[in-house]
Amino acid sequence: MENFIETRFGHVLDRIEQLEHRLSDAVIGASNRWVAHPLYSHLLARGMRPATTTRLFENLSEKGFHADTDENQLRWALAQELRRLLETTAPKRTIGTQLFIGPSGAGKTSLLLKLAKSPDFYGLRRPTVITIQPEDISSVPYQDPTALFRRFDLSVQNVKTPEEMYHALSRARRFDHILIDTPSLPLEEAAARKMLLRIKKMVDAIMPLQVQFVLNATRILEPYTHDYLQKLPLHPNAVAFTHLDETEGWGRVVEWMLALRMPVQFVSVGTGIDDGPHAYSPSWFAEEMMDL
Ligand SMILES: Nc1nc2c(ncn2[C@@H]2O[C@H](COP(=O)(O)OP(=O)(O)OP(=O)(O)O)[C@@H](O)[C@H]2O)c(=O)[nH]1
Ligand SMILES: [Mg+2]
Numbered sequence: 001m002e003n004f005i006e007t008r009f010g011h012v013l014d015r016i017e018q019l020e021h022r023l024s025d026a027v028i029g030a031s032n033r034w035v036a037h038p039l040y041s042h043l044l045a046r047g048m049r050p051a052t053t054t055r056l057f058e059n060l061s062e063k064g065f066h067a068d069t070d071e072n073q074l075r076w077a078l079a080q081e082l083r084r085l086l087e088t089t090a091p092k093r094t095i096g097t098q099l100f101i102g103p104s105g106a107g108k109t110s111l112l113l114k115l116a117k118s119p120d121f122y123g124l125r126r127p128t129v130i131t132i133q134p135e136d137i138s139s140v141p142y143q144d145p146t147a148l149f150r151r152f153d154l155s156v157q158n159v160k161t162p163e164e165m166y167h168a169l170s171r172a173r174r175f176d177h178i179l180i181d182t183p184s185l186p187l188e189e190a191a192a193r194k195m196l197l198r199i200k201k202m203v204d205a206i207m208p209l210q211v212q213f214v215l216n217a218t219r220i221l222e223p224y225t226h227d228y229l230q231k232l233p234l235h236p237n238a239v240a241f242t243h244l245d246e247t248e249g250w251g252r253v254v255e256w257m258l259a260l261r262m263p264v265q266f267v268s269v270g271t272g273i274d275d276g277p278h279a280y281s282p283s284w285f286a287e288e289m290m291d292l
Pocket of ligand 1: 102103104105106107108109110111143182183184185242243244245246268269270271
């Protein structure tokens with residue numbers, strides 16, 4: 001009897017093992033077929049990680065697509081999968097005053113200027129700019145953007161203290177929309193927190209306030225993660241990616257967006273006022289990624 005059970009049991013185990021082999025062969029087989037596909041290389045070449053790329057293709061497999069499906073059909077299907085993956089990055093409606101923060105050269109001032117001058121964003125509503133100056137102008141490299149804003153015929157006020165901000169805000173009431181520019185956010189965390197605490201004191205009374213974190217898409221070494229941003233004294237509601245025209249690596253930007261898990265409000269794809277900004281949407285981004 002014991003022998004009989006052992007034999008039967010052993011048989012069942014053998015069957016399971018064979019089945020497992022067949023299954024893993026099938027999975028590896030499917031992935032392998034995709035790995036050789038030009039669209040797989042396309043996504044890797046744009047900087048997407050193999051794990052994310054494989055995930056997208058596995059979703060396609062589950063939906064019945066295979067490597068010899070018509071390439072254009074696959075492109076659209078991939079764009080749709082990518083769009084779904086980027087769901088968390090869908091922008092929210094922007095309301096209220098907008099504050100732009102972010103590291104040096106990210107493109108805060110340029111983005112703000114483009115927004116202020118773009119008929120697509122504010123139409124006939126009149127924007128005004130407030131720039132927060134560094135606490136000690138002589139100790140940090142600082143390029144005062146006031147002249148630039150004036151050159152583009154924008155009303156601008158500079159502030160350094162909560163009191164100055166209070167007065168600037170009451171003067172800004174005649175305008176429909178307030179955009180606030182800030183100096184470079186230091187990369188070092190303690191210094192960044194100190195600067196944001198100072199800014200927080202100035203903007204605490206502004207309701208509603210949208211804090212846009214501006215990031216240069218060509219950079220990869222910056223320390224920003226979801227947790228880092230959430231723990232800042234003035235934590236951002238949305239991110240904006242700039243310098244997208246200077247990188248083919250939009251796949252890397254996808255990875256960054258997935259890691260930040262925040263709405264992306266704007267993207268910038270050029271230096272000129274006429275180059276943007278673009279209102280970001282996951283569909284637009286996914287279609288651009290797939291060259292559609
Ligand atoms: N190619 C390209 N250049 C950009 C883009 N956005 C900004 N720039 C350029 O990047 C440089 C820095 O932009 P700023 O807007 O001054 O950056 P910032 O974040 O205000 O910099 P700080 O005030 O020094 O912290 C400028 O030369 C801009 O013209 C973009 O989308 N594409
Ligand atoms: Mg600036």
